[in-house]
Amino acid sequence: MARMPREPEAFGEQVARILLRHFPDRQVELAGPMDLVLNGKHLGLENLYRMVQYEPNRGLEIVENYLERLLEGDSFTALPLPLSVAKPRIMPRIQPMSIFDHLDREQVAHVTYVNETVIVFVLDMPQMTVSITTEQLLRWGLDVEDLDVIARENLARYAPDLEIQFVDSQEGGRAAIVARQDGYDAARLLLGTLHERLAPELKGDFYVAAPARDMFLAVSCEPEGFVDRIHKRVEHDFRRLPYPITSHFFVVTRDGVAGTRSDAA
Numbered sequence: 001m002a003r004m005p006r007e008p009e010a011f012g013e014q015v016a017r018i019l020l021r022h023f024p025d026r027q028v029e030l031a032g033p034m035d036l037v038l039n040g041k042h043l044g045l046e047n048l049y050r051m052v053q054y055e056p057n058r059g060l061e062i063v064e065n066y067l068e069r070l071l072e073g074d075s076f077t078a079l080p081l082p083l084s085v086a087k088p089r090i091m092p093r094i095q096p097m098s099i100f101d102h103l104d105r106e107q108v109a110h111v112t113y114v115n116e117t118v119i120v121f122v123l124d125m126p127q128m129t130v131s132i133t134t135e136q137l138l139r140w141g142l143d144v145e146d147l148d149v150i151a152r153e154n155l156a157r158y159a160p161d162l163e164i165q166f167v168d169s170q171e172g173g174r175a176a177i178v179a180r181q182d183g184y185d186a187a188r189l190l191l192g193t194l195h196e197r198l199a200p201e202l203k204g205d206f207y208v209a210a211p212a213r214d215m216f217l218a219v220s221c222e223p224e225g226f227v228d229r230i231h232k233r234v235e236h237d238f239r240r241l242p243y244p245i246t247s248h249f250f251v252v253t254r255d256g257v258a259g260t261r262s263d264a265a
Contacts, residue, residue: 004052004059009033011049018060019067026071035102043070044102050242069128081123083140090132091124091158092151092187094210094245109134111148114259115248119190121147129183152190162188166201173226174202178216186210186245195254208250208257209234213243218252 005011016028016036029037036043048066052059097116100108109132110118122129137147165177176198178185188194189208198206202220207227209217211234219230231249238247248260 002060003056004063006053006056008049011052012036012045015045015048015063015067018063022064022067023071042102044099047242047244050240050244054240054242072128080139081136083142086123086140087150088154089123089125090147090151091122091129091154091184092119092148092190093122093184093213094118094186094189095120095243096245107133107135109137109144109147111144114257115246115250117246119148119151121151124183152192155184155187156191156193158182158184164198169226171223171226173223173230174220175230176201176206176218179214181214183213185214185216186212188216189250189252189257195252198252199254205251205253208252210245210250211235211238211247212241212245215241219249 005014012030012033012035016030019026019028019036019038027037027039031037031042034045034049036045048063051066052062055062094113094117097118099118099120108120110120113119121132123132132147137143159180159182162178162180165179167175167177169175178188189210191197194208195205198218202218204221206221207219209215209219209230215237217230217234219227221227231247234249235247238244251258251260
């Protein structure tokens, strides 16, 4: 399978050429090395670039599949989908606040979260996920608070028998790993039963690392050396994995999810 260029500017140019080759009716231009303007809308290429770097031998295949799903999703959002059909498919995702560097904040249905992140919402379809816009909310007569409640309830039902792997360290610390790789691993930080489920195993309040969309790692708050070692790994994953979220720990207590480890200290 053909490789994509490694240099960011050349990568962006190649993505634009692929897009025009497969979809010649679209208006495409590059506004920057990782910023594609598609039919007047900005499309950040950072996640696509990381996906390709993670599996370089599948570069062209990854790009073509990504663009095809993206354009299918755009077509899908134009359809008048009734709330009764959409409601059971509404799911939450945690994303960094930096998504608004390329997206219009007013057009994205979202709720502000901790650690400079936001909760956004998608329709979980069989072959793709479709972002929910504020325009769609108006059609349904909902506000973002309603959407947040629906999404969290659906998340809780999505995999009720969630498999969690526990790992003990030589230093005395303990970690809990969720790795379903279904696009919602990090989002499971939003589960209302999370503290109840993990606190007995992690000896009380704990940290959660979600460096990227498909990673969830809960760790005990002690010993400090163990936590420091995990944090270095989290920072590394945040820099290299597709769909990065944050390198900070979330602090999970009985009262809910708070900000960073340093805030807790």
